[in-house]
Amino acid sequence: MANRKFSLILLSHDLSKKVEFTFTRAKAKALLAGLVASFLLFNGVTGFLATRFVGDSDKAQLEAENQALREQLANFDTKIKSVEQKLSTLAETDNMLRLMADLPLLPADVRKVGVGGTVEILPPGPVVPEAQELNDILNKLDREIELQKTSFREIHSKLDQNAKLLEHLPTLRPCDTGYYSSGFGVRRDPFTKKATHHDGLDISAPRGTPVMSTAAGTVIYAGRYYNYGQFIVVDHGGGYQTAYGHLHKILVRKGQKVGKGTVIGQVGSTGRSTAPHLHYEVRVNGVAVNPMDYVFEDTDNFPGFAVETDATESHEHDHSEEVDG
Structure with missing residues (x-):
């Protein structure tokens, strides 16, 4: 059995040729071991090369993705700075x-x-x-x-x-045109010639000059009222009221809502008056105050504002030019 031999016979397709190989048992084992070793070596080398190639490919892809992420982060940083600005x-x-x-x-x-606390902003996992x-x-x-x-x-x-x-604040002038002829405070009464307190502002203007409500509100009086002649009182809420006296015509009625700048009457000389003018008052919680404290418009170009004078000062105007509020 030790000298037993193995034969390997190769025949051509048409059986006309034959090649025969004879191997001893030892040679057959050696040949078989060589074939197995060659197969394993081939597979090992092939696997290594394949792994190396795939690894390099994945690395290159990861590098490309990282570069793209870095560029996106830089872009985000620029946009964030713009938003912060x-x-x-x-x-x-x-x-x-x-x-x-x-x-x-x-x-x-x-x-x-x-902010405070330990709230986790990002999802669980590597940060x-x-x-x-x-x-x-x-x-x-x-x-x-x-x-x-x-x-x-x-x-x-x-x-x-x-x-x-x-x-609802009386910040307008009641007339677009006119002449400030008498201010708020103590003055010489044009009729009695005595020092008396004037509760409003007199504006000389031609008869028929439009008179405007100096703030939005509700007409609470419209009619004749003693020395004021044709008289209008508008309530603006918040304790503010305005009054308009010596009117030639009244163009509103009691209870009527008026807007700021609404024409409510015309300048006249009704009541205790020496010439056409408007007597204008501002009242806060029933007390007369200086209307000029509420006129926001520049008054420098509105001619003739009469500065308040003491009762002892001489009155240089002719009596026919004086008006009474």
Whole structure:
């Protein structure tokens, strides 16, 4: 059995040729071991090369993805800086508007919109520092935007209140034209020549000159009233009233709503008056106050405002030019 041999016979397709190989048992084992070793070596080399190639390909792909992410982060950083600059501009505008609305400025500490606690912002798992930082910045920007929106809503509400208040404050001149002939305060009465207190402002103007309500309100009196002649009183709410005397015509009725600047009558000389003029009063909680304290328009170009004088001062105007309120 030790010298047993193995034969390997190869025949051609048409059986006309034959090749025979004879192997001893030892040679057959050696040949078989060589074939197995060659197969294993081939598979090992092939696998290594394949792994090396795939690994290089994956690495190149990861590098490309990382580069793209870096570029995106740089782009985000640029956009974030732009948003921060716009928010800074909005904060400056906010400060200006709050001053206009008579509101206190937001403190610097409030504008930092700080937060506390240990709330986890990112999902569980490995934390990328750049992603964590980006989330922190975006959340802070979101809080700043919400703060600014809240502030703008407050400003809008306050300005709306101020606009309504201004609409009902007597800040207009009651006549577009005319001559301030007598101011508020102590003066010499044109009839008695004695020192008396004048509760309003006299504006000399041609008969028929339009007279406007100096603020929005409701007419509470429209008719003849003693020395005031044809007389109108408008209630503006909040304790404010205005009165218009010596009118030639009354163009409104009691209970009528009037807007700021609405023509309510015409300049005349009815009642205790020496010439056509308007007697105009502003009353606060029933007390007459100086109307000039409420006229916002520039009065420098409105001629002839009579500065208040003491009763002892001489009156240089001819009596026919004096008017009485």
